[in-house]
Every structure is written in structure tokens, then in C-alpha cells.
Amino acid sequence: xxxxxxxxxxxxxxxxxxxxxxxxxxxxxxxxxxxxxxxxxxxxxxxxxxxxxxxxxxxxxxxxxxxxxxxxxxxxxxxxxxxxxxxxxxxxxxxxxxxxxxxxxxxxxxxxxxxxxxxxxxxxxxxxxxxxxxxxxxxxxxxxxxxxxxxxxxxxxxxxxxxxxxx
Amino acid sequence: xxxxxxxxxxxxxxxxxxxxxxxxxxxxxxxxxxxxxxxxxxxxxxxxxxxxxxxxxxxxxxxxxxxxxxxxxxxxxxxxxxxxxxxxxxxxxxxxxxxxxxxxxxxxxxxxxxxxxxxxxxxxxxxxxxxxxxxxxxxxxxxxxxxxxxxxxxxxxxxxxxxxxxx
Numbered sequence: 393x394x395x396x397x398x399x400x401x402x403x404x405x406x407x408x409x410x411x412x413x414x415x416x417x418x419x420x421x422x423x424x425x426x427x428x429x430x431x432x433x434x435x436x437x438x439x440x441x442x443x444x445x446x447x448x449x450x451x452x453x454x455x456x457x458x459x460x461x462x463x464x465x466x467x468x469x470x471x472x473x474x475x476x477x478x479x480x481x482x483x484x485x486x487x488x489x490x491x492x493x494x495x496x497x498x499x500x501x502x503x504x505x506x507x508x509x510x511x512x513x514x515x516x517x518x519x520x521x522x523x524x525x526x527x528x529x530x531x532x533x534x535x536x537x538x539x540x541x542x543x544x545x546x547x548x549x550x551x552x553x554x555x556x557x558x559x
Numbered sequence: 560x561x562x563x564x565x566x567x568x569x570x571x572x573x574x575x576x577x578x579x580x581x582x583x584x585x586x587x588x589x590x591x592x593x594x595x596x597x598x599x600x601x602x603x604x605x606x607x608x609x610x611x612x613x614x615x616x617x618x619x620x621x622x623x624x625x626x627x628x629x630x631x632x633x634x635x636x637x638x639x640x641x642x643x644x645x646x647x648x649x650x651x652x653x654x655x656x657x658x659x660x661x662x663x664x665x666x667x668x669x670x671x672x673x674x675x676x677x678x679x680x681x682x683x684x685x686x687x688x689x690x691x692x693x694x695x696x697x698x699x700x701x702x703x704x705x706x707x708x709x710x711x712x713x714x715x716x717x718x719x720x721x722x723x724x725x726x
Contacts, residue, residue: 431599432599447645449662449663449667450664451619454664457662458626458650478615492628496616497621
């Protein structure tokens with residue numbers, strides 16, 4: 393499985409579904425991978441991108457502190473799979489010359505990658521799979537009354553298409 | 560500082576402020592300590608109390624898995640302080656015969672205590688302080704148009720006074 397390094401190109405609110413979306417893209421390429429995530433996770437990622445800190449430690453801050461206390465770092469994050477309209481990720485921890493991979497949601501993984509300045513990789517096939525899966529998701533869930541399908545919208549996605557997440 | 564062992568007596572939605580509240584109380588005593596928390600943290604605690612699992616690991620599940628992977632457990636949680644209307648807590652981790660205390664919000668701490676079946680302690684003075692602080696908070700924030708003050712409501716708090724958090 394070829395893993396492509398990506399960066400978070402934006403975190404935004406999908407104007408049609410009102411759901412937050414984190415958009416990943418490979419550097420210097422036109423492709424994007426949009427991942428719909430929860431509001432609280434979007435908030436954490438948006439704060440991290442804006443270099444803002446909450447006055448009290450949020451859950452991801454607690455996770456970071458716990459790992460640091462245990463002399464452990466997040467070394468990389470991999471978005472590996474898409475099954476039943478759900479993206480899967482792994483968080484790689486390094487402790488005492490050992491590496492551990494942990495199953496995680498993409499939203500938590502991306503938040504932790506940003507906190508530890510760790511690289512994010514996406515399995516190349518996901519860029520192709522995502523469009524088909526999201527189209528079937530839109531049909532199955534009858535998500536919108538909008539005549540434009542999710543897949544159609546997906547084709548046009550770029551950060552400017554979303555209302556920016558404002559803090 | 561005398562620490563009193565408590566249990567989570569309920570997690571509920573304050574009908575007046577629409578904010579979730581986790582109510583702690585010492586076993587066999589009439590006292591209660593209500594702590595207003597965020598919606599997503601309330602959801603996690605409510606799921607934990609109901610023994611429900613999300614299909615994918617939530618952030619607190621990820622924290623638990625990371626700790627377990629590092630052969631670390633949460634041994635206790637202490638709600639230690641109340642300053643500027645904010646409760647402070649510490650999470651105690653045990654790893655390889657060492658103990659580490661980490662600063663955390665009560666909501667995260669309580670969620671982790673429930674996940675690790677670790678005891679929760681509250682500094683005794685907080686039961687007295689909470690009422691005064693919450694009264695001043697209600698006045699300062701002009702939280703409600705309700706003629707009944709937050710402190711008055713606090714006196715009457717018991718799990719039946721709240722709409723139960725439904726999952």
C-alpha cells in the first residue's frame with residue numbers, strides 16, 4: 393500500500409450538510425481527501441492550526457501530556473482504510489526505541505499529528521475510493537434534498553468552497 | 560487537604576442553563592458537588608455509565624488504549640481546587656512502580672476514572688466553596704433571567720431535578 397504524505401489544507405464547515413470537514417492534500421498535487429468529522433474534533437484541529445490554546449487542557453492536550461510524561465511521542469499518523477463510509481487511521485507511538493501502532497479515528501489522529509508535528513500519510517487508493525464511497529453514502533442516507541449529489545460536490549471541493557471555521 | 564471519596568451519582572442536563580452537569584457525591588452522605596461540563600464530555604461520561612461503546616474509538620478510548628499500550632493505568636483522580644469558577648483536577652498515572660500526576664479538567668478525569676475503574680476524590684472544602692462560587696458566577700454572568708439563583712437551585716440539586724441525559 394503506497395502511503396502519500398499529506399498536509400491539512402483546511403478545516404471547514406460544509407455549507408450543505410453543516411458538518412465540519414478536514415481536507416487533506418498531498419503537497420504540490422491537485423488531489424484532495426475530505427474527511428467529515430465531529431464538531432468537537434473540528435474545533436480542536438482548528439485551534440491547533442490557529443495556534444490557539446484553551447485556558448484549560450482539552451482532551452487531546454491531556455493525551456499529549458500523558459504521552460510526554462511517559463516519554464512517548466507520536467511519530468506518524470496513517471489514514472489507512474475506508475470501510476462502510478468510515479475512514480480508519482493508526483497513530484504510531486515511539487517509546488524507548490519501541491514503536492506501537494494504535495487504531496484511531498482520523499480526527500483524533502490528525503489532531504495528535506498537529507500537536508506532535510508528526511507527518512500524516514494517506515493510502516493512495518483512498519483518493520480514488522473516497523469519491524465512490526461518498527456517492528453511495530449520500531444515496532443510502534438520503535442525506536440532502538439537494539439535487540447535487542455529494543460526489544458532485546466532492547469533485548469541486550477546495551478550501552474556498554467551504555465557509556471557513558471561525559474561532 | 561482532606562480528600563473525600565465520591566461516586567458519580569448522575570449525569571444530567573440542567574433544565575435552566577441547558578448545560579450538562581455531572582453530580583458527584585460521597586457515599587452515604589447527603590452532600591453533592593455539581594460540576595458543569597461540556598456536551599461532548601457529558602456524552603462520554605453518560606456512555607461510560609451506560610456501558611455503551613461507540614463503534615469507533617472516541618478520544619478517551621484512544622487515551623485509554625495509549626496508556627494501556629504503554630503499560631500504564633490511571634490509579635486515581637482528585638478534584639482538588641475551584642478557582643475563578645473553574646474546577647481543577649489531577650489524574651494519577653502509574654507506570655513501572657512510578658506515579659505521575661497530570662493536570663486535567665474534571666470532565667476528562669472523571670471519564671478516565673470510569674474507564675479505569677479508578678477511585679475519584681474531592682477536596683472536602685470544595686463542597687462548601689462550590690455554593691458560594693456558583694452564586695457569584697450566576698450573578699457575574701447574569702446567566703439566567705430566572706428569579707431563582709443558581710445557588711438556590713444548587714441547594715435543591717438531586718438527580719431527579721434534572722432531565723436525564725438520554726442516549
